[in-house]
Amino acid sequence: MSKPTIGIIMGSESDLKIMKEAAEFLDELKIPFELTIVSAHRTPKRMMDYATSARGRGLKVIIAGAGGAAHLPGMIASFTTLPVIGVPIKSSNSIDGWDSVLSILQMPSGVPVATVALNGAKNAGVLAAQIIGTFDNDVTKKLTRFKTTLQKKVEKSFREIESKGWRKAAL
Amino acid sequence: MSKPTIGIIMGSESDLKIMKEAAEFLDELKIPFELTIVSAHRTPKRMMDYATSARGRGLKVIIAGAGGAAHLPGMIASFTTLPVIGVPIKSSNSIDGWDSVLSILQMPSGVPVATVALNGAKNAGVLAAQIIGTFDNDVTKKLTRFKTTLQKKVEKSFREIESKGWRKAAL
Amino acid sequence: MSKPTIGIIMGSESDLKIMKEAAEFLDELKIPFELTIVSAHRTPKRMMDYATSARGRGLKVIIAGAGGAAHLPGMIASFTTLPVIGVPIKSSNSIDGWDSVLSILQMPSGVPVATVALNGAKNAGVLAAQIIGTFDNDVTKKLTRFKTTLQKKVEKSFREIESKGWRKAAL
Amino acid sequence: MSKPTIGIIMGSESDLKIMKEAAEFLDELKIPFELTIVSAHRTPKRMMDYATSARGRGLKVIIAGAGGAAHLPGMIASFTTLPVIGVPIKSSNSIDGWDSVLSILQMPSGVPVATVALNGAKNAGVLAAQIIGTFDNDVTKKLTRFKTTLQKKVEKSFREIESKGWRKAAL
Amino acid sequence: MSKPTIGIIMGSESDLKIMKEAAEFLDELKIPFELTIVSAHRTPKRMMDYATSARGRGLKVIIAGAGGAAHLPGMIASFTTLPVIGVPIKSSNSIDGWDSVLSILQMPSGVPVATVALNGAKNAGVLAAQIIGTFDNDVTKKLTRFKTTLQKKVEKSFREIESKGWRKAAL
Amino acid sequence: MSKPTIGIIMGSESDLKIMKEAAEFLDELKIPFELTIVSAHRTPKRMMDYATSARGRGLKVIIAGAGGAAHLPGMIASFTTLPVIGVPIKSSNSIDGWDSVLSILQMPSGVPVATVALNGAKNAGVLAAQIIGTFDNDVTKKLTRFKTTLQKKVEKSFREIESKGWRKAAL
Amino acid sequence: MSKPTIGIIMGSESDLKIMKEAAEFLDELKIPFELTIVSAHRTPKRMMDYATSARGRGLKVIIAGAGGAAHLPGMIASFTTLPVIGVPIKSSNSIDGWDSVLSILQMPSGVPVATVALNGAKNAGVLAAQIIGTFDNDVTKKLTRFKTTLQKKVEKSFREIESKGWRKAAL
């Protein structure tokens, strides 16, 4: 497999059950990526190293997931000019997810984080692929096929309802 | 100026006072863009045409700002595989901005919108430039210079406090 | 059964477990309806076709349910002058339902969506019947009987408490 | 003018500055309506009389606006089978409008209120007209013209930006 | 038992599992009360009759519990000058209880409801007893004993921790 | 004037601009009260003395207003068996009033505070009078007259609209 | 063991399952502490005694945990000049924890409470140790070792992912 262009990081191994959806999507599209654990609060130097070396190592996009007072995506963004995608994770003891959403979204002027939905790791993978697709036609074609798949699933489901009737489909 | 690679759209002319900050940033970095009004709810066909023709017209990124039940960014994303950046706008009669933040952020699986902070149009411009910068070294260099500028402003302000003293600086 | 006057649509088959309550209510009142899956984000053209053809096909009211960044009801409303009833659905990964409530309720001036309670699909059915009842006396009569039923249930429950005593009724 | 088919009521005269937008819209479309003050908490018997006599007096739709613990729309709905449109009003001492939104929206099963956006009285007028339009083609035609007007305003605004340039339009 | 001075009502029999705590407390203190189901939205006339006849029947305080768009306590208060205690109930499909809290608490000027905590039916019973206690020394004495009981339970628990050690007490 | 039966207290003199509405209402109804400043956090011993001596001094009800982390009403309630009415005040630096609402409302089992709306000091006065009215027929009569006044104001306002027309009334 | 320098208190024995994490952390670092139950609302005098005697008994820091309308930390702070650490606890019937967070955090000017995350008792223990560490080098050394442990756990987890691969680690 060629050199990874996307880095997926998360604050803790327990976030992997959510963040793996980004990895699975990129795997499905055969877009090379790397995945590891980087904690803003427990390994701040590792975080700094990760972020400052990212472009040099060939990364084009970084996906960072974190819960609670989620500082990882924003701090990564402070060290690099690569686009950073933030995934708010609803961790245990979270206040309904609001903490991670707001700590990732509300970045100050000059240092954006591209935030996706709560637990929206798959969408972070899609967005990363879309960014790669801005200069890689092969990826664009794969995304077009993926969009068709989404549409087909809807078509399948309404045909099922038409054939079965809504009562049976609802069971 | 060369062909625009970024499209900036918004639901209403009244959003321009916020959204112009994206335009000003791109202007400053001399990244060509186009800017117009597209309303999801009042001109849905125009929205569809805008989104489906975007890639063909050479756009690489779309920035979409909207307030209230803000459907523009998400609907644009449903019609294209380009990355879409959403700017939640705190419009009048908004419920403190929560409506636009949540209607842009919480997109379903498969159709991401890269959401930035409430009224964060400048950051939408920065993020769009970062995406262009993934394949355009010239833009990357400009972003590095911009990051240095941010840092210099902080340095200037702490030097001012050191020389003046905090009491005078606070006036 | 005569031609449907009410269309029930939803963003995904998984919404059917909520939305079927609208269908069950209309079935009970023998008001003809159609029910299918239309996704704003995955089948936007189908959505446009559904909405623009609705009046011509004889529909009088459209009930649209969606979760998260729920754009379906509002986008349907942008394409038709029929009354659109929106049902916010508390989907998985929803931020407590606030996302769907606000993305449906806070529509901009000129394009209303008649929003009902979170997961309030039955009430969407009742409201649709009430709208049909504005010009169909037969439906009005059924609604009057339904209102009496609601009242009777309360009467039954307070009689039960009177006869059993509250301690036993609470078991 | 012919007999009113729409009743507009509100809890207090101070709500008139918001609720008049419903009246102005209906006036513009020449749809006859009545408008008065009915308070759920200060004139509960008047409220009951208003609601129970509404259908007999020829009303087809009731628009009710209220702020704070906004009980008027829901209580009207408990006394009639007519569709009731609720307008949450952000009154002084409101907790950011959440109180009126939730007290109107979250009605129990069997008694819906068609809720519109916070302070969305104009949309209540549009929705009422859409309901009348389900059986009155003349009103439908007016609504189609109104939709065209909405679209034309957007077209005017993007033409202005094209001709003036966004910098001048933003001033 | 002597004539009830406190009326406990609730919108639905399903609220009894919460509201019985008010009844149990009053039972414990041997303060006579009545308990029944009165629905603001499904039996509005019964509600009006209940409220207007309450003082005449000898009631001194009314405790009213309701969930969602909880109109029962406020509407009862609109028909009587007796103090009304409102218990917000977190019903299914509630938006985390905020709907019932705000629809009961945020009453307009002139028509208060004495609101207690979410699901706080026991406290409604205590508060009702405190009101009776303003003119009934016997009840005051019972309340003083109840307050001592509360204190004793805390004393028992800290003694347990002292004797067992916190590790064992935490098991 | 006879001995006060109601005590009005507040955490700070700056709360007087809100809390005076309770005093004005009681003055209007000629119900004797006392009013002073008692701070839970700055004069905790004074608070304890106030609460423990209240019943002995002849008070029947205590109205306590406070903002932010509003502990005054709940702490007063912990020291007395008198009914305590809590008025949440939206102070500067409040988080939209949510802090005072929740710190007053959400009292633990056994120690209720009768909470009224945000800044609802007038309603605290009305509720206090209603409690006095449970054993004082003279006060009940005054409350009945007050309720009639509320109703008359509504009647005056709808008559004004009928005579003037809504357009003029809205000016 | 030497005299305790940290006091851990909580409103109810049911809070022990959360608050024990503070105790366990201090135990691990061999920092002597005391732990007991003190209820602001049920044993207000005990609370006052606890707080006023704390410094004299040798305490340097007080950790206070409470849920709902959580008055314990703030009231303790009103009686002492020792630093007070507040732990908001998400109790049953809490409104998602917002009540305890806001009643502890939003203290008025002059009387701070050092608030930690919802259910963040372990962090309260760490913070208390950090305060002791400002004058006790031995504790500082232990905290440095603890910080290294945190870092090592992250290192272990990313090495596991590297060796196993993310798919296996996610199982």
Next chain:
Amino acid sequence: MSKPTIGIIMGSESDLKIMKEAAEFLDELKIPFELTIVSAHRTPKRMMDYATSARGRGLKVIIAGAGGAAHLPGMIASFTTLPVIGVPIKSSNSIDGWDSVLSILQMPSGVPVATVALNGAKNAGVLAAQIIGTFDNDVTKKLTRFKTTLQKKVEKSFREIESKGWRKAAL
């Protein structure tokens, strides 16, 4: 003046209008401190240097204020074992202050931030002094005097009301 034991930092010079209240309080108590600008997102290396050198330079406590996605307090805490006090600041474009409150408060296990109220910079100063006071009796005495001052202000205000009457005091 002797060497500073407290460091006050903030993300931007615009925060100084809030944060100066911490400085003014420490000045009043003659506790030496330093104050400067350190931005987590614009000068991340400076932030790291500040935090890692803090203990060596003699600091005992760090007060860090920041708005929006407020990462400064938490990131400082990740680099040091000194106690860090976080001040959430309600900046422009903040979502009512919730963003800064939650990004500072909800820190993960092992890395606490002692959070004070929104815009509560004065309380951060008081808390820092209380921490210094755990080993410095001179500071403790000053804090005791400060507490007396708080109490005296309340006494002055209730005396004013007693002498003037509440009506005049309310003007």
